[in-house]
Amino acid sequence: MAADYDLLVIGGGINGTGIARDAVGRGASVMLVEMGDLAGATSSASTKLIHGGLRYLEYYEFNLVRKALKEREVLWRAAPHIAWPLRFILPHHKDLRPAWLLRLGLFMYDHLGGRELLPATKTVRLDQAPFSQGLKNLFKKGFEYSDCWVDDARLVVLNARDAADRGAEVLTRTKCISARRDNDVWNVVLKDQDTGEERTVSASVLVNAAGPWVAEMLNGVVGANNTSAVRLVKGSHIIVPRQFEHDRCFIFQNGDGRIIFAIPYEDDFTLIGTTDVDYQDDLGDVRISDDEIAYLCKSASEYLAEAIEPKDVVHTYSGVRPLYDDGAKDAKAATRDYVLELDGGEDKPALLSVFGGKITTYRKLAENVLAKLEPYLPFKRGVWTAYAPLPGGDFRVTDFDRQVDELVRDYPFIGKQFASRLMRHYGTDARLMLGDAASLDALGPCFGHDLYEVEVKWLIEREWARSADDVLWRRSKLGLRISKEEAARLDGFISDYLADRPGAAA
Template sequence: MTEQFDLLVVGGGINGVGIARDAAGRGLSVCLCERDDLAAHTSSASTKLIHGGLRYLEQYEFALVGKALAEREVLLRAAPHIIWPLRFVLPHQSHLRPAWMIRLGLFLYDNLGRGRRTLPGSRRVALKHHESGPPLRDEFVTGFVYSDAWVQDARLVVLNAMDAMERGATIFTHTKCLSASRDADGWTAQLESAHGEVSTIRAKALVNATGPWAVQFLDQVAKVGHDHSLRLVKGSHIVVPRLFEHQHAYIFQQPDRRIVFAIPYEHDFTLIGTTDLDYRSDPSAPHIDEDETRYLCDAVNRYFKRNIAPSDVVWSYSGVRPLLDDEEGNASEVTRDYLLELDQQGAPLLNVFGGKLTTYRRLAEEAMDRLAPLFPNASEAWTSKGHPLPGGERRDVDTLQRELQSAHPWLPEMLAWRLVHSYGSRTMRILGQARSLQDLGERFGADLYQAEVDYLRALEWVVDAKDVLWRRSKLGLRFKPEEVARLTAYLADAPPRRASFT
């Protein structure tokens, strides 16, 4: 039997799930398929920031920066449990950029995108009197502090998929789109599950949101002619034991005029990144190389008193950004903006090229605004109006945590913090009627208990240990090999019923 949908979205990264959510909220019937896990590639390999991109001002990308800064405010309201403010410190080096240029850039950054609404503005600080100063080398006297936001990137993807599903969308993970062909009335697609089962669906319109594979999808799956090319750029990050105690992040200028971030990460670590290198290998399996690791170590060693070496790296990850090929010579200066192309040579095909994490909601809204005339019964745009993502209904996350611990005094503070900053108001669905840690079931490692794993399998499309440890959380940083093996064995059993958690 062939299932019928208004819209088929291929690709379960941030752009694909954002479009699926927007479309489902407008009343369309939506199917999304992703050949791997949600956020398995680029969308879980970011620097994990919701930001305008301060450095893009030097490239005169004022429209992109303004758009991203406006989105920063929308997303802070929609998902306060997984997105929160973060202050950045930029130590000044006059030979790289003069102070007046930095002050001007920060003034623009404070006021583009309809201006700041919730975050404190930028200011100049004397580093010897500021908490961010002690870890820095003594030569750094002046710094500039400004605001952006932190995001748990893979969870942002999952929550958009959950919201789409709760609004009626069908989400298939580990499902490959084998072929897609169109006629005057719509698209016929063949989908193959991880178990080799092939099904056929029909859709009135198709969205190609396959990220680094967008051109390959057109060539090999949809077999549609085009004149587009993507420039694939690899960005790599390293994680080291915590280099400073405070909660500010740093943005470090480099001699090559690039910038590198050093960000508090998972309480006990520091995240350092990113690189920008042209990439021509398989986007499915990028890895950091020795030169990138050394570059990132050298980047922070120029600023911190305490130096690090490649041997200090406890984890690294790389992602491939699919950027519009604007023939810019320097990979770090290729535009991070996006292009939406609506092909109506037959049934509608919307291609998504480029983009960045911060602007995904705006991209999705624009995508559906382009497609909406094809669906007369579709309702108007809605995602900018304060609708929270699942778990984001409570804006005051600190109060939510205090209430949770008051009701569950046996819950360790750090576990309560992690649960609230992952699941927000839905944490109670995990805890259920538990009255002790023992009631949460088997402890697999770190602070991961069976109740949470069961919730993830039932509601968040978890299949294997990597899904749990490196995307739904970052507990992989704290797991021992034997603990990973135990979790893997548990996940091999039949998943719990969805109804147990709704």
């Protein structure tokens, strides 16, 4: 029986969109389905770092750290608009890990991952400017090292964009409610979450990249009675007003063996996180607890000159990491590496399930998934994503400022601050969005903080946005700045625009 698609991917997070992009680029016909919005769960709730995971060295996860370190510059080159290097300062705390151990860990960190562009580790004085600003004066010495930042939700969307541009069908707000083998194909029943309409499609291979729902998908939707255990671990973050003026990030050691980050965020804020809490509650309603807020405030206040209190928190977010249960006693010690389980493939259609993973290693995960599935898919080319830019990222990593200047030169009415934001979100696609506009009036009504109609329409037509939350918290972080009234007006505009589109439900 001929299938409608070679590959059907369930899950529109970073792993699912990365697999779909890689597969369609190799010549397979691909459908991806996501029951909510792209990056609607775990993949928009990370600490937003492309990093090796310094603390994983303590758990002897050398392979994971090496794999992640090698990906830092690969992803930076692929998406220099949404990814960029950061310098992290690790203060030496005399009552915790000794200085020699920190130096050894950072020496390994510098040399495990084939670093080419990122600067090496160095020792810094924390009792002198600029790094003394913001810290308690009891910290005198620290170690400065490199990692990278990434806008996690935009990374997901750009992988989906590239997959769709190459021919994949991407369906958001579409739930997989049943998947059953029928001879040599999968018959999959999909339900439109907005209209309630159902349709059945067939696929030769099924990938379960449902994140926290991976076990539910296996045992409920597929009916596989899989015994692999998933350890659900909640990680939460708080956002507070900016705590220091310099551009360095801090990594703070805690007495419980964990670490937290304090990172400059969206110009005017500091992002602090994360926690590690085993989670067994509703996956559709994941939120920070009062205990987590208190923990993050207390941990950061051990280092920062001015104590942070819960009343200072302006926003929070939480996500659940679907870790492979390796039997670790503490959530912080559970492996962050991924596990791929393949079922069938010889006498019945293949099913591959993804357990765990990190944003940093999503591209390698996709390659490993497709290596396992290669015997069952009609690939026309081999690995290719290591040197292919994501949409909008077709410029050199050193050229971001020049790209901003040229955008202001060609569209002088937007100004440098607005141009910088557009470049950070869209890269060279900003020009496609702005088109032949010659004034702000040509961009349509403004919904607040330089968010104009032309950008909202782009996000609806090109990036699957369907609500104000999609626009303000995943496609951007303008929710930190836009008022409730402006958000409501945006929601109304999106609803009306979708209703007026050809083919919209009556």
